[in-house]
Amino acid sequence: MIGFDEALERLAATVGPTRQERVRLAEAHGRALAAPVIARLDSPASDTSAMDGYAVREADFALPARLRVVGESFAGHGFDGAVSAGECVRIFTGAPLPRGADRVIMQEVVRREGDLAIFDHALGGGRHVRPQGSDFRRGDELLPAGRRLDPRAMVAAAGADVAEVEVWARPTVIVLGTGDELAEPGRAAERPGMIPESVSFGVAGMARVFGAEVVDRLRLPDDPGVLQSAAAAALDRADLVVVTGGASVGEKDYARAMFTRSGLELIFSKVAIKPGKPVWLGRARGRLVLGLPGNPTSAMVTARLFLAPLLAGLAGEPPGAALRWRPAPLAGALPACGERETFHRAVWRDGGVEAISNQDSSAQKALAAAELLIRRRAGAPAALAGETIEALAF
Numbered sequence: 001m002i003g004f005d006e007a008l009e010r011l012a013a014t015v016g017p018t019r020q021e022r023v024r025l026a027e028a029h030g031r032a033l034a035a036p037v038i039a040r041l042d043s044p045a046s047d048t049s050a051m052d053g054y055a056v057r058e059a060d061f062a063l064p065a066r067l068r069v070v071g072e073s074f075a076g077h078g079f080d081g082a083v084s085a086g087e088c089v090r091i092f093t094g095a096p097l098p099r100g101a102d103r104v105i106m107q108e109v110v111r112r113e114g115d116l117a118i119f120d121h122a123l124g125g126g127r128h129v130r131p132q133g134s135d136f137r138r139g140d141e142l143l144p145a146g147r148r149l150d151p152r153a154m155v156a157a158a159g160a161d162v163a164e165v166e167v168w169a170r171p172t173v174i175v176l177g178t179g180d181e182l183a184e185p186g187r188a189a190e191r192p193g194m195i196p197e198s199v200s201f202g203v204a205g206m207a208r209v210f211g212a213e214v215v216d217r218l219r220l221p222d223d224p225g226v227l228q229s230a231a232a233a234a235l236d237r238a239d240l241v242v243v244t245g246g247a248s249v250g251e252k253d254y255a256r257a258m259f260t261r262s263g264l265e266l267i268f269s270k271v272a273i274k275p276g277k278p279v280w281l282g283r284a285r286g287r288l289v290l291g292l293p294g295n296p297t298s299a300m301v302t303a304r305l306f307l308a309p310l311l312a313g314l315a316g317e318p319p320g321a322a323l324r325w326r327p328a329p330l331a332g333a334l335p336a337c338g339e340r341e342t343f344h345r346a347v348w349r350d351g352g353v354e355a356i357s358n359q360d361s362s363a364q365k366a367l368a369a370a371e372l373l374i375r376r377r378a379g380a381p382a383a384l385a386g387e388t389i390e391a392l393a394f
Contacts, residue, residue, distance in 0.1 A: 305343070
């Protein structure tokens, strides 16, 4: 059994992006760049106005100034002429600055009398002009390779006049749920002793949240032959196979064994965490295999801690990008931590983070209420309200 940090180090040393592809920017949201985004033009493309007002020649100002308005300049449709002595142009935010003009006077301090603009106030310090290329220049690298195209990055890429981008392909995932006791939701009440198969729904959902394409989600019986065939077929169809259940030491725990014929090589097996100690990671036939516990909370906690960084790595990002721990104040006391690093399910409350009272690894109602994970290092002393802890969005 290894510690959490060592497990993450092994994971990071193992995972990498699969294949890159060129896609239209409109289809690239959420993808990681395989090549940087380079600006195809200056931004702004010319000197532009930073506000609504009047484009003027500073040399014309001897207060009160009376300038003849000779035209208008709009964003996308500028004034074709030049501003000469004694003239000005009505201008709007984002419009190109006319030739001859060197500053903009805000409309709030200007009086109009027909085609005359009258300026009674002294010029302030601001020129209210955005110089050409003041945001970026043609040829500048706007976004580096590896950057995820979040909404802010999408704006920058589009603003650089880029229509297509090189991205890493979305990782493909198959989720296999194992156990004779499991029934599809809606069927469990028909047979005594059956349990609705819930974990694969959550794991598949989390995979999608972190950018994967879920190719399939299957429920499998505890039959070695069926499991081995399903494992081999899944490895042919996905970059990552996630198997839930069958990960402890019970007589019918087949999760690892089902991949043996496919040449499973373990990267780690069992991690000193609570919940989720049975989690394991391996590789078979060039594909990654992640084994998660069968209890719902254990499965979802380990999916957040291991599946999310695996998908980040497969998608071309640093695996650690999926695990951004933040300091946060504790809203309620926590007991001392035992020998295993512990991840408490928690909520925001009264300006701080409070652990949910029901921390049972099979509790599904409490799981649904959880918003955060609190990380407690092995052997950590009891923590009081107001102390700072590490929290992760769950």
